[in-house]
Amino acid sequence: MIQNIKIFAQKMFIYRRVVFSLAVRIFQSRYIGTGGGILWSIVQPLATVFVFWIVFSIGFKAQGPNGVPFVLYYMTAFLPWHFVSEVLNASTNTVIANRHLVKKMVFPTETLPIVEILVATVGHLILLAFTTLLLFIHGVVPGWTSLQIVYAYLCAVVLSLGLGWFLAATNVFHRDISQSLVTLLNFWFWITPVVWSVDMIPEKWRPLMMFNPMFHVVESYRNALLYSLPIWGDTSQLLIFWLMVISFGVGGAYVFRRLKPDFADVL
Amino acid sequence: MIKINEPAIMVRNVNKKYRLFESARDRLKEALHPFSKRYHKEFWALQEVSFEVPLGQTIGILGRNGSGKSTLLQIIAGIMQPTNGEVIVNGRISALLELGAGFNPDFTGRENSIFQAEVVGLSPKEINRKLQEIEKFADIGEFFDQPVKTYSSGMFVRVAFAAAINVDPDILIIDEALSVGDAKFQNKCFQKLHEFKKKSKTLILVTHDIETVARLCDFAVLLEHGRVVKKGKPNEVTNVYFDILFGDGGTKLITSIGDYNIWVFRGTYYALPKALGEVNPYATDYSSLEGVLIGKSMVEIESLLWKSVKRKSIPVMIPHGLKSELEIFLEAIPKNDNCINRRSYNKNEYRAGDKRAEILDYLVIRDGDYDPVEINTWDNIKIYIKIVFRQPFQFPVYGFIIKTIDGIKIFGTNTWLDKFDTPPVSEDEVVIFCYQIKVSLTGGDFFVTLAIANRVENQFVLADHRTDIIHIRVKLGKEGDNGFIEMDTKNQIISKTGKVVLPC
Numbered sequence: 001m002i003q004n005i006k007i008f009a010q011k012m013f014i015y016r017r018v019v020f021s022l023a024v025r026i027f028q029s030r031y032i033g034t035g036g037g038i039l040w041s042i043v044q045p046l047a048t049v050f051v052f053w054i055v056f057s058i059g060f061k062a063q064g065p066n067g068v069p070f071v072l073y074y075m076t077a078f079l080p081w082h083f084v085s086e087v088l089n090a091s092t093n094t095v096i097a098n099r100h101l102v103k104k105m106v107f108p109t110e111t112l113p114i115v116e117i118l119v120a121t122v123g124h125l126i127l128l129a130f131t132t133l134l135l136f137i138h139g140v141v142p143g144w145t146s147l148q149i150v151y152a153y154l155c156a157v158v159l160s161l162g163l164g165w166f167l168a169a170t171n172v173f174h175r176d177i178s179q180s181l182v183t184l185l186n187f188w189f190w191i192t193p194v195v196w197s198v199d200m201i202p203e204k205w206r207p208l209m210m211f212n213p214m215f216h217v218v219e220s221y222r223n224a225l226l227y228s229l230p231i232w233g234d235t236s237q238l239l240i241f242w243l244m245v246i247s248f249g250v251g252g253a254y255v256f257r258r259l260k261p262d263f264a265d266v267l
Numbered sequence: 268m269i270k271i272n273e274p275a276i277m278v279r280n281v282n283k284k285y286r287l288f289e290s291a292r293d294r295l296k297e298a299l300h301p302f303s304k305r306y307h308k309e310f311w312a313l314q315e316v317s318f319e320v321p322l323g324q325t326i327g328i329l330g331r332n333g334s335g336k337s338t339l340l341q342i343i344a345g346i347m348q349p350t351n352g353e354v355i356v357n358g359r360i361s362a363l364l365e366l367g368a369g370f371n372p373d374f375t376g377r378e379n380s381i382f383q384a385e386v387v388g389l390s391p392k393e394i395n396r397k398l399q400e401i402e403k404f405a406d407i408g409e410f411f412d413q414p415v416k417t418y419s420s421g422m423f424v425r426v427a428f429a430a431a432i433n434v435d436p437d438i439l440i441i442d443e444a445l446s447v448g449d450a451k452f453q454n455k456c457f458q459k460l461h462e463f464k465k466k467s468k469t470l471i472l473v474t475h476d477i478e479t480v481a482r483l484c485d486f487a488v489l490l491e492h493g494r495v496v497k498k499g500k501p502n503e504v505t506n507v508y509f510d511i512l513f514g515d516g517g518t519k520l521i522t523s524i525g526d527y528n529i530w531v532f533r534g535t536y537y538a539l540p541k542a543l544g545e546v547n548p549y550a551t552d553y554s555s556l557e558g559v560l561i562g563k564s565m566v567e568i569e570s571l572l573w574k575s576v577k578r579k580s581i582p583v584m585i586p587h588g589l590k591s592e593l594e595i596f597l598e599a600i601p602k603n604d605n606c607i608n609r610r611s612y613n614k615n616e617y618r619a620g621d622k623r624a625e626i627l628d629y630l631v632i633r634d635g636d637y638d639p640v641e642i643n644t645w646d647n648i649k650i651y652i653k654i655v656f657r658q659p660f661q662f663p664v665y666g667f668i669i670k671t672i673d674g675i676k677i678f679g680t681n682t683w684l685d686k687f688d689t690p691p692v693s694e695d696e697v698v699i700f701c702y703q704i705k706v707s708l709t710g711g712d713f714f715v716t717l718a719i720a721n722r723v724e725n726q727f728v729l730a731d732h733r734t735d736i737i738h739i740r741v742k743l744g745k746e747g748d749n750g751f752i753e754m755d756t757k758n759q760i761i762s763k764t765g766k767v768v769l770p771c
Contacts, residue, residue, distance in 0.1 A: 018385045025371060025382065032373050104368030105386055106345050106360060261348035264341065265285060 001250065008253075011108050019111045022098075023118035030119075041123040042130065045082045049075060056195060065197045068226065069138055075131050076226045077194040077218040080156045083124045084214065085185050090116040091164030092171045092178045099267040109263060110256055113164035117157055124153075135225060145228040152220035152231070155241070159213050162248030165256040172263055192218060213248075216241035273357050275438055275469035276320040276343060281352035283313040283338055283493075312338045313349070313493045320486070322357070323467030327480035327501060329508045330490035336473045339490065340364060340442055343471065358437030358469070361387055370427065372416035376405065379415055380430040387434045397433050404429035404455070425452060432459055438469045457482075477505045478743070509640055509740070524572060527560075536568040537561055592637040596630045596651060600697055604628075605653075606736060610638050613714060613738035624660065624719045624730035627697070628653040631737065641740045642706055644753045650702045654719050654731070656692045662722035663689050665700045670735065672712040677751050683722060707753045710743030 012019070031037045049071075056062040057070045064073030094112040101107040128149070135142065171177040192214040198206060209215045216237055223229040232238060286307035288297070293306040300306075313335045320326045330336045341347040343354055344364065369386065370379045380401045384394045402411050405425040410418060418426070432439065460483060463470060472483060480487055480501050487504035489497040497507040527538040538560040562568035599605075605628035606612055630651040633639050642648060652665065666681025682689050692698055715737035720727040744753070 014388060015386075017391070018382075021382055021385055025374065025378075029371060029373050100368050101386075103341075103346060104364045107369075107386060264347045 004253070004257075008110065012111060012114070015108055015111055018107075019115055020118065023115045026115065027119050027122055038122070038126075042126045045078070045123070045127060046130070048082075049078060052078075052195060062195075065199055072135060072138055072140065072226055073197075073222075074195055075134055076222045077192075079124070079127055079131055080152065080217045080221045081189065081192065081194050081214070082127065083120055084156050084160045084217065085189075086120040086123065087113070087117050087160035087164055088167060088185065089178075089181065090120065091160070092167040092181055094164075095168050095172050095263060096175075096267065102263050103267055109260060110165070110253075113161055113168055116164065117160065131225065140226065142225065143228045145230060146224050148220065148224035148231050152217065152224050155217045155220055155245070158245050158249060159217060162245060162250075162252035165252030166248075169252075169256040169259040169263075172259065172266060188212075188214060194218060210237050210240045211244070213241055213244050273322070274319040275322045275324070275357050276471070277353075277355040278316055278318050278339075278343065279353050279355075281313055281316045281339070281342060281349045281354060282311065283335075283342065283347070284350040285310045285312055311493055313342070316352070316490070316493070316495050318488050318495065318498055320469055320471065323464075323469060324485045325464055325470040325472065325483050327484035327487040327504075328471065328473045328490065329475075329477075329480060329487055329504060334490040335493040336490055337364070337442060338493075340440055340471070340473055344440055356438065359387065360438045360440060361431055361434055361436030364440065364442045370415050370423075373414055375414055376407070376411040376418070376422075376426040377402070380426065383430040384434050387436060389434060393435075397435065400433045401426070401429045404433055404459070421449065421452075428456060432456075432463065436468070438471065439463060440471045440473075442473045477508065480505055524569070527572060529568060538568050538572050591635075593630065593632060593651075596628065596653070597699060599628075600655075601627055601653075606733070609737075611640050611737045611739055613735050616736040617734040618732070619734070620719075620729040620731040622731060623658045623721070624654050624656045624663070626652055626717055626719060626731050626733055626736075627655050629717060629737065631739070640738070641742055643742050644706060644708060644710070644744045646706045648704050648706060650704065650715070650717075650737075652700045652702075652717055652719075654698050654700065656694060656696050656698065659691065659693045660721045660730075661691050663692055663698075664720045664722050664727060665689065665702075666718045666720070667702060668716040668718075669708070670714045670716065671751055672714070675751070677708070677713070679716075681718070681720075683727075706741065707755075708741045709751060709753050710741050710745075711751070712738065712740050714738055 027041075031040055034040055036043070052074060053071050056074065062070045064070050091113040094116050095102060095109060098107075098109075098112060101112075102109055132142070167177060167181065192212055193209070198209060198215075201209075219234075219237070220231050223231050223233070287310050288307050297304065297306040316335075316339060318326075328336050328339065338347065341364065342349050343356065344360055345354075345356070346364070369383055371382075374382075377398065380398060381394055384397055389397065405411065405422075405428075407418075407422045407425055410422055411426070415423060415426070431441075460470065464483070470483070472479065474480060484501045487498065487501045488495055489504045489508050497504050524538070526541050528541055530537045530539060540558045543558075560568060560571045562571050604625070606626065607614070609629065609631075611631060631638055631648055632651070633642055633646050633648045650667065654665075656663075664681050664683045666679065666683075668679035669677045671677060714735035716732070716734045717736055718732040719730045720732075721730055722728075
């Protein structure tokens with residue numbers, strides 16, 4: 001396994017420029033010919049944020065735990081959620097969308113989910129800037145803990161990479177994957193405390209949350225941006241998360257490697 | 268990066284199996300079946316393909332459509348995995364499997380070229396330098412900085428080719444990409460390829476064009492039904508390729524003599540001892556089998572048989588005797604159309620007429636060479652045509668036309684125009700008619716049409732008109748595009764001083 005990681009790292013190094021410019025190309029081509037350009041990458045998520053804000057904050061008069069304004073509570077979790085779901089959606093179709101690279105060129109397809117991560121990161125950074133602005137407006141001044149955002153982002157990346165590999169590879173053979181992903185992501189959204197708080201569920205069920213890897217990602221973002229708490233507060237949560245995510249990564253990479261030789265046959 | 272003493276590419280026992288499913292559901296069913304039941308049909312696109320490409324050589328891969336060339340290239344390029352066997356590549360490959368395959372229509376020629384160069388692994392500095400070469404080579408002016416979608420197909424091809432060949436690969440793979448662009452650009456491509464060769468880089472060419480193989484390659488491999496049927500010097504391989512193109516590509520049992528079966532396979536005659544049983548011609552190299560005799564014609568094989576039999580002093584009946592192919596032709600009255608069994612037969616012929624007479628068979632002869640598929644300029648050939656008349660013809664007219672591959676008529680005549688008297692024929696009569704032709708054609712592919720008509724009331728009534736029935740190739744005598752016909756030219760210089768030099 002170590003050997004495989006080494007090979008992959010070497011490939012990533014050799015193809016670093018290709019990966020980067022492919023990401024730029026994908027990003028550009030998405031907004032080429034539009035007047036709004038890069039702005040479109042945040043219009044859709046911001047519209048979602050707006051709708052949720054109206055419904056929960058104004059409609060239901062919802063409050064975040066400990067009197068945190070709902071919009072901040074929601075925004076700090078929506079930020080990683082949006083990133084992960086973007087990457088998963090894009091990764092699922094990435095091999096098919098780039099079939100010309102798979103079939104006609106010598107191209108390391110395993111880097112494609114990473115390309116998608118890079119693409120999603122652009123929108124992610126803009127949303128992060130927006131969130132920071134929102135925090136400032138509400139008088140939340142970031143302390144040193146906000147540097148933990150790097151760790152939180154890493155969590156989101158590792159989680160979506162492993163799953164992305166798995167989805168990208170299997171979707172080549174069974175397109176049902178991309179169809180069912182929308183529904184699955186919807187479920188996942190609601191079982192993750194993005195718009196609701198963990199306090200709302202009975203105490204005895206709460207440990208179950210640890211088995212939702214998104215929980216740790218969301219909490220890390222909130223710890224970094226909103227609560228100004230160190231992320232190592234809950235060690236068992238941290239441990240379980242990394243165990244899960246690493247096994248996703250290894251599993252995803254394994255599935256991808258197994259299926260990769262047949263890509264060109266079916267595309 | 269390159270190991271000097273090793274071949275550039277080693278292909279060892281490569282097999283490629285495709286799984287063919289009736290539907291996507293079958294694929295899913297097979298993947299999920301608990302006892303891994305098979306829902307697919309197997310298709311072997313490549314079987315036991317092996318060859319080596321020495322460093323710095325140019326190799327041509329020939330084969331008909333569907334013979335497995337593209338699959339092989341994809342495997343060599345590392346895009347596809349072989350089912351078993353291995354390919355070892357020594358150096359950096361640039362593959363032109365499809366021109367501009369990696370191009371994004373929304374981006375400019377420059378951006379796409381940069382991306383192409385990055386995929387091959389060039390550094391930004393190298394890319395900068397190469398980019399100028401690419402731009403110069405493509406030579407499409409300002410369009411280089413316009414989105415590719417605005418290009419004409421010619422411009423597209425220019426940029427794509429320029430981007431692929433100028434990235435300085437160690438091994439370049441080109442899949443039928445040369446037949447693009449105008450003549451000037453093609454010439455430029457050829458020059459570039461020659462330069463490439465001079466730098467002792469390895470080139471793999473896949474093409475239908477035999478001339479290209481002959482001009483550029485050191486070595487050729489012929490694929491048929493996914494197998495290597497011939498590898499070696501380009502001209503040897505192209506000859507076999509010809510036979511496949513012209514013939515049906517399969518074997519035919521002609522007759523058996525004593526303990527031998529006589530087979531014809533791609534224009535070569537084989538006498539196989541019956542003890543060998545059924546032999547798959549694609550799988551076996553006949554010449555490696557023991558006791559097999561090989562000849563160019565039936566006559567040769569029979570005389571060889573005669574000799575080998577004599578040597579072993581085993582009495583064997585030879586029923587055919589030593590008849591020439593012409594004698595056999597003149598004697599036989601086939602029940603069905605025998606034209607289709609000729610090597611030079613073009614199965615895309617177009618047949619018309621009221622069938623009151625039918626062309627049963629034909630035979631082209633050039634100095635004892637029967638049914639050749641390739642002839643030379645100024646050869647004297649004879650075309651024998653065997654016709655059966657279903658009804659009496661008062662005034663039969665025999666004719667033929669020679670056309671180029673583009674369908675341009677070069678020459679045509681008939682017995683009426685030639686004022687050649689043809690006797691009337693009665694019902695069920697079989698007539699053999701012979702044209703003698705001096706071939707004054709330049710190199711290229713030509714098609715011969717044969718026709719038989721009846722002259723009734725000053726009108727031709729077509730009985731059997733077989734358009735383009737014979738496909739024959741005239742060997743390129745000299746380089747260059749010389750038109751269609753050869754004229755008996757002589758050269759002369761008249762010097763300015765008035766002194767006349769007469770070489771002829």
